[in-house]
Amino acid sequence: MKTADFDFELPKNLIAQKPIKPRENCRLMILNRQTGKISEDYFYNLPLFLKKGDVLVFNDSKVIPARLIGKRVQTGGKIEILLLRDCGKAGWEALISGHRRRVGQKIEFSKGLVGEIVKPEKEGKWQILFNLGGKKFQEILFKIGKTPTPPYIKKMTPLPDYQTVYAKNLGSVAAPTAGFHFSKKLINKLKKQKIDFEFVTLHIGLGTFAPIRKKNIKNHYLHSEWANLSKEVARRLNKAKKNGQRIIVVGTTTARVLETAANQKNQLLPYSGQTQLFIFPCYKFKFIDSLITNFHLPKSSLLLLVSAFAGQELIKKTYQLAIKKKYRFYSFGDAMFII
Numbered sequence: 001m002k003t004a005d006f007d008f009e010l011p012k013n014l015i016a017q018k019p020i021k022p023r024e025n026c027r028l029m030i031l032n033r034q035t036g037k038i039s040e041d042y043f044y045n046l047p048l049f050l051k052k053g054d055v056l057v058f059n060d061s062k063v064i065p066a067r068l069i070g071k072r073v074q075t076g077g078k079i080e081i082l083l084l085r086d087c088g089k090a091g092w093e094a095l096i097s098g099h100r101r102r103v104g105q106k107i108e109f110s111k112g113l114v115g116e117i118v119k120p121e122k123e124g125k126w127q128i129l130f131n132l133g134g135k136k137f138q139e140i141l142f143k144i145g146k147t148p149t150p151p152y153i154k155k156m157t158p159l160p161d162y163q164t165v166y167a168k169n170l171g172s173v174a175a176p177t178a179g180f181h182f183s184k185k186l187i188n189k190l191k192k193q194k195i196d197f198e199f200v201t202l203h204i205g206l207g208t209f210a211p212i213r214k215k216n217i218k219n220h221y222l223h224s225e226w227a228n229l230s231k232e233v234a235r236r237l238n239k240a241k242k243n244g245q246r247i248i249v250v251g252t253t254t255a256r257v258l259e260t261a262a263n264q265k266n267q268l269l270p271y272s273g274q275t276q277l278f279i280f281p282c283y284k285f286k287f288i289d290s291l292i293t294n295f296h297l298p299k300s301s302l303l304l305l306v307s308a309f310a311g312q313e314l315i316k317k318t319y320q321l322a323i324k325k326k327y328r329f330y331s332f333g334d335a336m337f338i339i
Helices: 043-049 134-144 177-181 184-192 231-242 252-261 301-310 312-324
Strands: 027-031 038-042 055-059 061-063 067-072 078-088 091-096 106-108 114-122 125-130 169-172 196-202 225-229 247-250 271-275 290-294 335-338
Touching: 027 043, 027 312, 038 043, 038 312, 043 184, 043 335, 055 231, 055 252, 067 134, 078 125, 091 114, 177 290, 184 196, 196 231, 196 252, 225 252, 231 247, 247 252, 252 271, 252 290, 252 301, 290 301, 301 312, 301 335
Parallel strands: 027 335, 055 196, 055 247, 061 169, 247 290
Antiparallel strands: 027 038, 067 078, 067 106, 078 091, 091 125, 106 114, 114 125, 196 225, 225 271, 290 335
């Protein structure tokens, strides 16, 4: 299977640079996998496409202000780092800007925070040990850190705009963007409609959004990310599935959590740990029934996942229509509901 088959040209003016306000005012494209029909609406009308007993499953991971600006202790030169993963005991895996980087180098940040490079580069990533950890580190991080928006968003975004309204568990360096479209107002409306809500966690790293560089998709390596599905949520979702309720996942990361946790009998088991599940066409889904997602980057694992779920030809047709009708793409873009 060729990566080139999942490439497409997108006019730069269709890359959304800021979120729509109110959040639910974005456009919505509805895809029917059985009939191939494509229809259009607005996200605030999502309740029209849901029924009592439907289960919406969200990723409640919360984005950290992972971008830090500091200076080299020895030279005073500016340096920027992007935190990727908490390694525990005040250690973090990170990307570091510039070329003069080496083990033993110390970086000074404001508010008394100091980091030291303790492990050499591996696959572009370094390990930094900070002088503070735990809650003290977190407090300073939220004072001096900046929003880790993707490079295609040119203007710095306030962290609340790059966060879902239900975000709870800190750990992501990129947002679960399909959830951006849910405002508190819309959530309350759906609850009154007797829609069930469940939450899982997957802390998103940069690997999720990285383009696939291998010519053959099967040779792509997807970086691991920490995921959690509690015993109680697994039990309730299994019961809902058994009762014939529709399981609607909000976002590709949520889909990966449930599919990681599903066994060969199509039942969920509690799960807590790393996942490297790479879903591409020919994958047989075990648990999810419908998917709410955004319009994704070309040659990305996210595009492959939605192509696996809806069918490659239907997704290609949908993206062509979205470009023609000037839908907004990527993190702050419009939404798609695949039923």
